[in-house]
Amino acid sequence: xxxxxxxxxxxxxxxxxxxxxxxxxxxxxxxxxxxxxxxxxxxxxxxxxxxxxxxxxxxxxxxxxxxxxxxxxxxxxxxxxxxxxxxxxxxxxxxxxxxxxxxxxxxxxxxxxxxxxxxxxxxxxxxxxxxxxxxxxxxxxxxxxxxxxxxxxxxxxxxxxxxxxxxxxxxxxxxxxxxxxxxxxxxxxxxxxxxxxxxxxxxxxxxxxxxxxxxxxxxxxxxxxxxxxxxxxxxxxxxxxxxxxxxxxxxxxxxxxxxxxxxxxxxxxxxxxxxxxxxxxxxxxxxx
Amino acid sequence: xxxxxxxxxxxxxxxxxxxxxxxxxxxxxxxxxxxxxxxxxxxxxxxxxxxxxxxxxxxxxxxxxxxxxxxxxxxxxxxxxxxxxxxxxxxxxxxxxxxxxxxxxxxxxxxxxxxxxxxxxxxxxxxxxxxxxxxxxxxxxxxxxxxxxxxxxxxxxxxxxxxxxxxxxxxxxxxxxxxxxxxxxxxxxxxxxxxxxxxxxxxxxxxxxxxxxxxxxxxxxxxxxxxxxxxxxxxxxxxxxxxxxxxxxxxxxxxxxxxxxxxxxxxxxxxxxxxxxxxxxxxxxxxxxxxxxxxxxxxxxx
Numbered sequence: 001x002x003x004x005x006x007x008x009x010x011x012x013x014x015x016x017x018x019x020x021x022x023x024x025x026x027x028x029x030x031x032x033x034x035x036x037x038x039x040x041x042x043x044x045x046x047x048x049x050x051x052x053x054x055x056x057x058x059x060x061x062x063x064x065x066x067x068x069x070x071x072x073x074x075x076x077x078x079x080x081x082x083x084x085x086x087x088x089x090x091x092x093x094x095x096x097x098x099x100x101x102x103x104x105x106x107x108x109x110x111x112x113x114x115x116x117x118x119x120x121x122x123x124x125x126x127x128x129x130x131x132x133x134x135x136x137x138x139x140x141x142x143x144x145x146x147x148x149x150x151x152x153x154x155x156x157x158x159x160x161x162x163x164x165x166x167x168x169x170x171x172x173x174x175x176x177x178x179x180x181x182x183x184x185x186x187x188x189x190x191x192x193x194x195x196x197x198x199x200x201x202x203x204x205x206x207x208x209x210x211x212x213x214x215x216x217x218x219x220x221x222x223x224x225x226x227x228x229x230x231x232x233x234x235x236x237x238x239x240x241x242x243x244x245x246x247x248x249x250x251x252x253x254x255x256x257x258x259x260x261x262x263x264x265x266x267x268x269x270x271x272x273x274x275x276x277x278x279x280x281x282x283x284x285x286x287x288x
Numbered sequence: 289x290x291x292x293x294x295x296x297x298x299x300x301x302x303x304x305x306x307x308x309x310x311x312x313x314x315x316x317x318x319x320x321x322x323x324x325x326x327x328x329x330x331x332x333x334x335x336x337x338x339x340x341x342x343x344x345x346x347x348x349x350x351x352x353x354x355x356x357x358x359x360x361x362x363x364x365x366x367x368x369x370x371x372x373x374x375x376x377x378x379x380x381x382x383x384x385x386x387x388x389x390x391x392x393x394x395x396x397x398x399x400x401x402x403x404x405x406x407x408x409x410x411x412x413x414x415x416x417x418x419x420x421x422x423x424x425x426x427x428x429x430x431x432x433x434x435x436x437x438x439x440x441x442x443x444x445x446x447x448x449x450x451x452x453x454x455x456x457x458x459x460x461x462x463x464x465x466x467x468x469x470x471x472x473x474x475x476x477x478x479x480x481x482x483x484x485x486x487x488x489x490x491x492x493x494x495x496x497x498x499x500x501x502x503x504x505x506x507x508x509x510x511x512x513x514x515x516x517x518x519x520x521x522x523x524x525x526x527x528x529x530x531x532x533x534x535x536x537x538x539x540x541x542x543x544x545x546x547x548x549x550x551x552x553x554x555x556x557x558x559x560x561x562x563x564x565x566x567x568x569x570x571x572x573x574x575x576x577x578x579x580x581x582x583x584x585x586x587x588x589x590x
Binding site for chain 2: 020038088089090095096097098099100101103104105106107108110111112114115155221228229232247251255261263264266267269271274277278281
């Protein structure tokens with residue numbers, strides 16, 4: 001393999017991984033920015049979405065498109081219910097309380113999924129497709145779809161947060177919840193819509209991961225640690241920071257996997273995180 | 289049957305003992321100082337592997353115990369630097385990352401730890417006294433647990449402990465009255481790591497085999513759940529929490545035939561419990577606000 005080909009291939013791999021991390025990290029940061037607690041449950045929503053889609057498309061045999069159509073809204077709905085039950089009563093409690101609640105939800109979801117579908121590896125049955133070769137670097141069709149969907153979703157989210165009424169309300173709530181309420185913003189409604197958005201996004205990401213690779217119940221945990229690292233590196237609750245952080249993490253992971261060993265994929269993210277913490281405790285774009 | 293039942297009970301008591309060591313040191317961090325220490329399983333694993341590797345190289349139990357206490361403590365000293373730089377709860381994430389790194393190292397550095405294949409460990413011999421049966425193991429466990437409990441209980445009751453509580457409740461105020469809260473937090477992490485390491489040494493010598501499988505996040509959350517169940521910053525409550533948490537799966541085994549699912553159901557119940565305890569506890573926040581002012585007053589008067 002030529003060196004230019006290698007660089008291109010590594011870039012592709014980085015964009016695919018980074019796109020998936022960025023989608024998850026965005027959904028995570030939306031909640032982090034408004035409610036200001038560490039949400040352990042977020043990545044498990046990816047797992048749940050992926051498995052609900054698996055149930056509809058493989059076990060019921062209805063196809064993956066219908067699987068998406070069922071999984072994304074139902075996980076979004078579950079996200080809203082969890083918010084109402086688990087986080088709303090804790091909104092004025094110290095941030096450690098909702099963090100522990102979310103840890104509880106994440107454990108419940110992870111183990112329920114394992115109990116229902118078993119701990120073994122699963123995959124969507126997709127029609128066999130040719131790989132595309134771009135200047136010698138190889139990319140599969142699902143990977144291409146992942147890249148396009150991820151980048152498209154990130155753009156839509158960007159405009160959503162910047163321009164729509166709900167996006168503006170979200171930023172107002174993130175800035176100061178009490179002032180936002182005084183200005184006539186229905187905080188409960190905003191938070192519910194954000195949970196629906198972030199959970200739905202998580203379900204979509206989970207399905208993308210499943211299309212691009214395989215499904216296992218533990219994939220959420222692996223994703224979660226990277227998303228945490230990405231959002232801290234980018235600066236807490238800073239959405240564009242989290243996206244950049246995701247690509248940094250993906251880049252380091254791809255390089256580390258290529259040049260050293262894939263066995264330490266999770267550790268790379270945290271080694272970077274620890275290094276950033278020692279140099280710039282607020283993250284790249286966070287306040288000092 | 290007459291022999292089997294007591295040894296089964298002794299086994300549960302032993303497990304409760306070393307979980308209690310872990311829970312008390314976790315409580316020192318999370319309950320008394322407000323640091324959600326997610327890397328406890330890493331310190332536990334480091335202690336277990338220090339003991340296992342020391343044993344493999346022919347060193348006696350006490351050397352392994354010393355190594356298994358000091359090496360995790362040293363790692364705790366180091367991890368405090370990045371972990372205490374992040375704001376508030378994100379301490380949890382950095383320490384969780386540290387635990388992930390340690391797990392990856394154990395899993396992959398097969399030349400040192402034999403990864404999933406594991407290391408066999410022998411029975412401990414202390415000054416010629418052989419620990420080779422359930423009662424003697426229980427005796428050793430009780431001694432180690434008593435040392436841990438008394439040390440930490442005295443620590444949190446002393447002026448030192450009052451500084452910790454003040455740091456938890458209002459760090460700024462604690463530093464204004466001249467306490468170096470950073471140093472206190474680092475010391476707390478070191479102490480917790482030390483005792484978790486000791487529990488790890490005991491675990492290695494008790495199960496007589498260590499591999500990478502127990503040292504996952506689920507381990508930390510089990511310890512955390514038992515502390516939260518018993519009530520944060522209450523070591524007696526923690527004991528009840530640990531006892532409930534560990535006897536519960538044994539009860540479950542009686543009712544559920546397929547034992548492979550016991551682990552998952554246990555975890556689901558742990559999760560549900562974390563949620564419900566948190567939701568019930570919020571009602572008591574006002575009580576805590578009152579305690580906050582009191583802990584501050586205690587430190588100032590000292």
